[in-house]
Amino acid sequence: MNQFQYVRPAETSGAIKSIALDTNAHFLAGGTNLIDLMKMGIIAPERLVDINNLPLKTIENIPGHLRIGTLVTNTQVAENQFIKENFPLLSMAINAGASPQLRNMATTGGNLLQRTRCPYFFDTTMPCNKRVPGSGCGALEGYNRMHAIFGASDKCIAVNPSDMNVALTALNALVHVSGPKAARTIPFADFHRLPGDHPELDTTLQKGELITSVDIPTVPFTKNVYYLKVRDRSSYAFALVSAAVALNIENNTIQDVRLAMGGVAHKPWRLIATETFLKGKTVSEETFKQAAQIAMEGAKAYEHNKFKLKLAPNALLQALKTASGLKA
Amino acid sequence: MPPDSDGVPNKTRRDFLKKSSFLTAAAFVPVTVVNAAVNQWDEKLASVFEKTSLHLEVNGLALNLSVEPRTTLLDLLREQLNLTGTKKGCDRGQCGACTVHADGMRINSCLSLAVTNEGKKITTIEGLSKGQELHPMQEAFIKHDGFQCGYCTPGQIMSAVALIKEGHAGSEMEIREYMSGNICRCGAYPNIVNAIQEVKTGGLS
Numbered sequence: 001m002n003q004f005q006y007v008r009p010a011e012t013s014g015a016i017k018s019i020a021l022d023t024n025a026h027f028l029a030g031g032t033n034l035i036d037l038m039k040m041g042i043i044a045p046e047r048l049v050d051i052n053n054l055p056l057k058t059i060e061n062i063p064g065h066l067r068i069g070t071l072v073t074n075t076q077v078a079e080n081q082f083i084k085e086n087f088p089l090l091s092m093a094i095n096a097g098a099s100p101q102l103r104n105m106a107t108t109g110g111n112l113l114q115r116t117r118c119p120y121f122f123d124t125t126m127p128c129n130k131r132v133p134g135s136g137c138g139a140l141e142g143y144n145r146m147h148a149i150f151g152a153s154d155k156c157i158a159v160n161p162s163d164m165n166v167a168l169t170a171l172n173a174l175v176h177v178s179g180p181k182a183a184r185t186i187p188f189a190d191f192h193r194l195p196g197d198h199p200e201l202d203t204t205l206q207k208g209e210l211i212t213s214v215d216i217p218t219v220p221f222t223k224n225v226y227y228l229k230v231r232d233r234s235s236y237a238f239a240l241v242s243a244a245v246a247l248n249i250e251n252n253t254i255q256d257v258r259l260a261m262g263g264v265a266h267k268p269w270r271l272i273a274t275e276t277f278l279k280g281k282t283v284s285e286e287t288f289k290q291a292a293q294i295a296m297e298g299a300k301a302y303e304h305n306k307f308k309l310k311l312a313p314n315a316l317l318q319a320l321k322t323a324s325g326l327k328a
Numbered sequence: 329m330p331p332d333s334d335g336v337p338n339k340t341r342r343d344f345l346k347k348s349s350f351l352t353a354a355a356f357v358p359v360t361v362v363n364a365a366v367n368q369w370d371e372k373l374a375s376v377f378e379k380t381s382l383h384l385e386v387n388g389l390a391l392n393l394s395v396e397p398r399t400t401l402l403d404l405l406r407e408q409l410n411l412t413g414t415k416k417g418c419d420r421g422q423c424g425a426c427t428v429h430a431d432g433m434r435i436n437s438c439l440s441l442a443v444t445n446e447g448k449k450i451t452t453i454e455g456l457s458k459g460q461e462l463h464p465m466q467e468a469f470i471k472h473d474g475f476q477c478g479y480c481t482p483g484q485i486m487s488a489v490a491l492i493k494e495g496h497a498g499s500e501m502e503i504r505e506y507m508s509g510n511i512c513r514c515g516a517y518p519n520i521v522n523a524i525q526e527v528k529t530g531g532l533s
Contacts, residue, residue, distance in 0.1 A: 006380060006397035006443055028444070035400070035439045036420050048397070050444055075433075099509020100494070101487065102421060104433045105440065235508035 001038050005047040012178055012212065015051050020180050020208050022047045027210060029071060030105040032098075033114050041124055042115075042131060056109075056212055059083070065174075065215040070109030074164065075100070077108060087216060089246050092227040093167035099236050109211035111164045112175065112191065115202065116266075117238050118147070118158035129155045130199040137199075145304040146240070149312065150265040156199030157302060159263055160192060161238050166262035167227060169270050170244045173216050179209035192267030199266070221246035221258065226323035229262070230315050239263035241312045243319035252283050259295070264312055271295045271316075288320040380443050386411070387455030395442045402426045402437040405452060413453035413482045417511075424510035427483040428452050434490035436509075453482035456489065465489050468523035476514035484510045488524045497528040 009015045019025045025047040028034055037043045056069040059080055066087065068077060077083055078094040098106065120126045120138030127136035139147055139157050147157040165188075173188040192203055205211075224247035231237040242262035248255040257278045259271040274295045281287045292313035301309050321327035379394040386409060395404055402419070405411045405428070414437060417425030421439040428437045429451040456463035465485050468474070475481040487510045491497050496506040503521050512520065 001398045003378065003396070003398060005378075006441075008443075008446075028441070031441060031444065032421055032436070032439050035441065038398075039420065048441075052444055099424065100491070100496075100506050101424060101427055101434050101436045101509045102439075105435050235505050 001035075002044045004045050006050065007047065008050040008053055010053050012054050012056070012210065015049050015054060016178060016180060016208060016210055018047070018049045019210070025049060027051050029107040029110040030073065031110075032102050032106045033110065037115060040122055042122065051210070061218075062215075065217055068108050068214045068216070070107060070211045070213055072108050074098070074103040074106045074108070074111060077164075078103065086218070086220060086222060087167075087171065089170065089221060089225040089227055089244055090164070090167045090216070092225070093163040093242075093244060096227055096229040096239075096242070097163035108164075108214055111162055112168075112211060112214070113203065113205075114160070114162050114165075116158035117161045119143070121158060130158060130195075130202075133198070133200045140302070143304055144302040146238070146263075147302060147305050148265050149299045149301050149305060149308045150269055151194040152266065152300070153195045153197065153199070155197055156195035156266065158195070158199065159265060160202075160267050161263075162268070163227070163229060163239065163242060163262060165192065165268040166242055166244045166260045168214065168216070169268040170246055170258040170260040171216050171221070172219070172258070173214050175211055176213045176215065177205060177209045178212050179206060181206075183212070185215075188268075189270055195266045202266075219256075221248060221256075224249050224323045224325065226319045228315050228319040228322065230311060241308055241315050243312075243316045245316075245319040245323040247320075247323050249283060249324060254278050254281050254283060259316070261295070261312060261316065264299075264308065273297070274316075283324045283326065285321065285326060288317050288324075288326070291320065292317040382443055382445070383447055384442075384445060385449040387451060393442075397441060397443050399442045400438055401428070401430075401435075401440040401442045401445055401450070404442040405437065405450075411452050411454050415479055415482055417480065417483075422511070423480070423483075424487060425480050425483040427486040427510065429486060429490060432490075432493070434487050451486075453486060456485070463489065464527050465492075465523070468527045469520070472519045472523040472526065473516070474520040474523040475512070475516050480510060480512045480514075484512065484520055488520070488527070491524065492528055497524055500525070 007018050009018055024045055026045040028048040028050045057071045058069045059072055060067045074094050078091045084091050118139055120128045121130050126138040129135060129137050137156055144157060148159050169188045175186045175191050177184055190204060193201055226245050229239050229242040231239055239262050241264055244260045246258040257275050259274050261269040274291050277294050278291050295316050296313050299309055380397055382393040382395050384391050402414060402416055405414050414428055415425040417423035419438045421436045426436055426438040427434050430445055430448045465488050469485060487507060491506050497503050500521055503524050
């Protein structure tokens with residue numbers, strides 16, 4: 001690992017000022033992704049601004065929202081009693097990811113900024129437009145079993161690796177950021193980007209901006225929720241596909257629904273058209289099967305990930321059945 | 329380098345040290361300049377001044393240390409403190425061999441920069457026993473043959489001790505799920521689960 005300057009400011013303003021001093025500076029929180037990338041030589045910051053002393057570590061109930069500070073760890077979120085009772089989808093998604101050790105270290109803001117696990121991104125001998133813009137995409141014609149089936153471009157077919165992000169997009173979260181300019185709030189759907197011509201940009205964060213908290217509107221999806229993650233081993237592996245389902249069911253009718261998938265796109269993949277289809281419908285296996293087909297509109301597979309065209313709708317169908325109680 | 333109160337570092341000290349040592353050399357003979365560049369003396373000199381102070385409690389012992397910011401907690405424990413019980417497996421947070429407790433929580437010490445643990449209490453496998461008396465989890469691993477080659481064992485035991493405290497050792501399924509961050513390539517998993525279950529139910533305590 002290259003040498004770097006290390007600073008540990010105590011105030012958010014100091015952290016933002018410090019990052020602005022250097023074009024090659026990074027914020028450091030849990031480090032579970034950043035330190036790995038530095039060891040692999042994928043990034044080599046000149047300065048790390050350790051934000052672990054900033055006062056951004058609380059979970060608060062504010063009117064209409066639950067506010068999670070950027071430094072709250074994944075374990076603290078998943079194990080929080082209020083979150084387990086009121087946002088069980090979030091707890092389930094977080095617990096489906098990584099290991100207990102990593103969840104103890106990883107933070108809320110850091111999880112939002114996880115880089116892809118595409119092997120071509122990690123292999124510095126291979127071309128990768130995300131790592132070295134303009135160098136090409138190794139996965140496009142290479143081994144692309146783990147890769148995207150939605151929203152990819154000819155520059156990049158990598159997927160976002162986070163489970164937490166899939167739940168947060170379904171829950172309409174808001175991302176609060178501070179930076180050299182005015183603080184702003186980014187709707188979750190606009191926070192991560194599709195690769196397009198600039199796969200080096202994972203998010204719409206501007207240079208020097210720091211995530212300060214994530215808000216979740218207190219719309220209760222408490223009972224009929226499920227996060228299904230399909231992977232190569234039963235724990236501690238990235239998703240081949242995952243499905244987040246939150247339903248509000250009254251008298252066997254779907255009053256409200258939120259759906260998102262993971263492991264299928266460069267960003268957590270919200271299924272708005274499928275939600276619209278399901279709203280007002282009666283709970284039935286046939287309806288859910290139709291919904292799963294609608295969810296797949298526009299899907300495109302590559303040489304080694306054609307199985308995802310079957311696995312994804314099946315996963316969504318299973319998650320819908322489990323969440324609704326059709327299947328125990 | 330200690331941060332300033334507002335977090336803005338003495339931004340050019342490293343550059344200054346590198347340049348000044350280089351310029352000093354340049355004032356003498358060209359050979360010195362070449363040697364300085366070839367041997368990266370400027371880098372080495374700068375690094376001496378770049379160590380950061382670090383206060384840690386490791387296995388109950390308060391320590392005042394000086395570390396390079398890029399040193400991981402794992403390398404600090406093994407290379408500077410000679411606590412080689414904590415193992416380096418993948419060095420990428422994927423195998424769990426480096427698991428230690430920081431303020432009672434299990435973490436992968438390979439992905440934690442030592443400096444970010446300022447003021448914390450670190451417990452390693454060496455800190456579990458009381459003198460010659462093994463921790464119940466260590467006893468249980470021996471009794472149930474919870475290892476073969478033993479390389480992953482310190483990490484497994486540190487993880488297992490934390491697991492019971494966390495309250496996730498309710499069933500075999502739950503134990504397996506919450507131990508999934510510790511890989512054992514000898515495949516001692518069934519015996520590891522048995523050892524944890526025995527300690528959980530109060531055996532060997």
